[in-house]
Amino acid sequence: xxxxxxxxxxxxxxxxxxxxxxxxxxxxxxxxxxxxxxxxxxxxxxxxxxxxxxxxxxxxxxxxxxxxxxxxxxxxxxxxxxxxxxxxxxxxxxxxxxxxxxxxxxxxxxxxxxxxxxxxxxxxxxxxxxxxxxxxxxxxxxxxxxxxxxxxxxxxxxxxxxxxxxxxxxxxxxxxxxxxxxxxxxxxxxxxxxxxxxxxxxxxxxxxxxxxxxxxxxxxxxxxxxxxxxxxxxxxxxxxxxxxxxxxxxxxxxxxxxxxxxxxxxxxxxxxxxxxxxxxxxxxxxxxxxxxxxxxxxxxxxxxxxxxxxxxxxxxxxxxxxxxxxxxxxxxxxxxxxxxxxxxxxxxxxxxxxxxxxxxxxxxxxxxxxxxxxxxxxxxxxxxxxxxxxxxxxxxxxxxxxxxxxxxxxxxxxxxx
Ligand SMILES: [Zn+2]
Numbered sequence: 001x002x003x004x005x006x007x008x009x010x011x012x013x014x015x016x017x018x019x020x021x022x023x024x025x026x027x028x029x030x031x032x033x034x035x036x037x038x039x040x041x042x043x044x045x046x047x048x049x050x051x052x053x054x055x056x057x058x059x060x061x062x063x064x065x066x067x068x069x070x071x072x073x074x075x076x077x078x079x080x081x082x083x084x085x086x087x088x089x090x091x092x093x094x095x096x097x098x099x100x101x102x103x104x105x106x107x108x109x110x111x112x113x114x115x116x117x118x119x120x121x122x123x124x125x126x127x128x129x130x131x132x133x134x135x136x137x138x139x140x141x142x143x144x145x146x147x148x149x150x151x152x153x154x155x156x157x158x159x160x161x162x163x164x165x166x167x168x169x170x171x172x173x174x175x176x177x178x179x180x181x182x183x184x185x186x187x188x189x190x191x192x193x194x195x196x197x198x199x200x201x202x203x204x205x206x207x208x209x210x211x212x213x214x215x216x217x218x219x220x221x222x223x224x225x226x227x228x229x230x231x232x233x234x235x236x237x238x239x240x241x242x243x244x245x246x247x248x249x250x251x252x253x254x255x256x257x258x259x260x261x262x263x264x265x266x267x268x269x270x271x272x273x274x275x276x277x278x279x280x281x282x283x284x285x286x287x288x289x290x291x292x293x294x295x296x297x298x299x300x301x302x303x304x305x306x307x308x309x310x311x312x313x314x315x316x317x318x319x320x321x322x323x324x325x326x327x328x329x330x331x332x333x334x335x336x337x338x339x340x341x342x343x344x345x346x347x348x349x350x351x352x353x354x355x356x357x358x359x360x361x362x363x364x365x366x367x368x369x370x371x372x373x374x375x376x377x378x379x380x381x382x383x384x385x386x387x388x389x390x391x392x393x394x395x396x397x398x399x400x401x402x403x404x405x406x407x408x409x410x411x412x413x414x415x416x417x
Contacts, residue, residue: 081150086327342402
């Protein structure tokens with residue numbers, strides 16, 4: 001089929017359309033910098049944006065191409081589809097009892113000793129069938145899409161042995177093919193050292209680098225490797241060795257760092273990671289180091305809310321010049337809520353982040369963390385992933401603190417919600 005035969009769509013008019021274009025990748029942003037087009041239209045073909053402009057003018061300009069007009073009767077605000085660049089959506093089981101125990105003041109160790117904690121999720125995930133895991137993942141992807149997330153990162157990390165981690169990555173790959181959302185997988189076999197591995201954490205990482213990473217590379221199961229750098233998980237030095245091995249094989253790197261203890265940021269900068277995620281405990285020196293690097297600073301307010309801990313210092317990170325992205329960290333243990341927009345709005349009010357900063361953190365800046373440069377902005381050549389929120393003024397979206405959901409979601413030009 002040549003281009004003439006592929007239908008052209010014009011969607012609109014939107015009372016306001018925020019392109020998220022012409023904004024810097026790093027540092028603070030003012031709302032006055034937002035490009036807002038009133039009475040806007042989106043021209044798209046084959047899932048790609050051809051042009052953004054005034055709806056009436058676009059209808060005239062493309063008239064001879066016989067476009068299909070998707071006319072919006074009610075007041076709508078358009079934004080790029082959201083990108084959730086940090087989730088752990090491939091798991092079985094549920095940990096509400098852990099949460100209740102935490103509320104009663106029980107420690108991590110006490111919860112683990114009573115049969116809860118990550119090992120509970122690992123056991124249930126290992127025991128679930130492929131079909132069950134894929135069904136659960138697709139149900140969570142449905143909810144993400146309904147909340148406006150058109151691209152969602154998903155980590156493995158609840159099998160913690162080579163066969164099981166490969167299985168999880170294959171399930172994510174298969175779910176991605178069947179679902180309209182884009183799922184971007186990451187290998188987090190280095191989540192913790194599993195109970196049933198004989199040897200230390202350093203031996204476990206060597207084992208993964210030797211037995212798992214080459215298979216993932218060969219089978220093209222993911223191009224991203226993540227590690228949890230934390231007391232009780234993996235130390236900075238052994239993590240550095242593991243990430244360097246992964247880098248040599250050509251993987252993109254990600255670090256879970258500075259949630260409770262320091263060291264993760266320096267490591268992420270040193271190995272040239274795409275992002276360092278968590279940062280609740282990041283200190284001033286590490287903030288400067290991060291701002292001077294190309295590593296994205298990813299805040300995960302869902303984990304702070306789930307654990308009742310402080311938020312990452314998002315205001316300070318932006319003031320210092322960091323590229324701030326926000327992810328939901330949706331997982332069964334520390335971040336069970338899984339509502340990116342709501343969490344962004346809460347972090348925004350506590351950290352005094354402008355609308356422009358909050359929306360950037362879940363659109364083009366989050367896409368950058370995933371090394372994707374074809375989404376997160378509404379402009380020519382970009383993916384036609386966009387959202388319609390009811391209303392006339394974009395400020396109302398974050399003012400509603402996550403309670404206002406998109407009523408229309410387009411993925412690659414298709415209306416999917
Ligand atoms: Zn995480």
